[in-house]
Amino acid sequence: MPPTVLVATRGKIFHADKGCPGLSWYKDLVEIAITEIGVQRPCYRCYPDAPRAKTVRRYCQVCKGKTIRPCRHNGGVLVSFPVRLGKRTLTSEADDTYTRTRWVWPEHAARY
Ligand SMILES: [Zn+2]
Ligand SMILES: [Zn+2]
Numbered sequence: 001m002p003p004t005v006l007v008a009t010r011g012k013i014f015h016a017d018k019g020c021p022g023l024s025w026y027k028d029l030v031e032i033a034i035t036e037i038g039v040q041r042p043c044y045r046c047y048p049d050a051p052r053a054k055t056v057r058r059y060c061q062v063c064k065g066k067t068i069r070p071c072r073h074n075g076g077v078l079v080s081f082p083v084r085l086g087k088r089t090l091t092s093e094a095d096d097t098y099t100r101t102r103w104v105w106p107e108h109a110a111r112y
Contacts, residue, residue: 002033007040016046041107057105069103076103079112 005014008026014037015023022043023029042050058074059065070076080101104112 002035004031005034005037006031007037012040013043014040015043020046022046070105071103075106077106077109078102079104079109081112 005016006018006020006023006029007014008023009028009030011026013022014032018029020043022045044050056075057068057070059068060071060074062073063069063071065071068074072078078101080099082097083100085096085098
């Protein structure tokens with residue numbers, strides 16, 4: 001069994017401790033496996049060593065995108081990751097990979 005954490009069902013933060021002041025507003029707590037954490041971030045009180053994943057997401061006046069997206073001008077981080085080509089084409093073998101790059105928020109860079 002993986003370790004479990006506490007989340008409020010509509011909360012975006014997960015906690016280690018039932019008595020955490022950050023949980024006092026919530027009544028609908030659930031315990032989930034640490035492997036089931038999705039969008040939730042660690043609570044800063046319960047996990048003081050966790051990286052502070054709070055980035056100011058600014059709209060980029062240079063790229064002028066339709067939505068606020070990370071880019072080189074607003075604190076985005078360029079990550080590269082291998083992508084497997086699914087099927088054989090004229091120029092590549094079935095198990096070829098190529099490297100893609102994209103801009104992500106710093107707190108997401110660790111996933112790549
Ligand atoms: Zn907490
Ligand atoms: Zn930009």
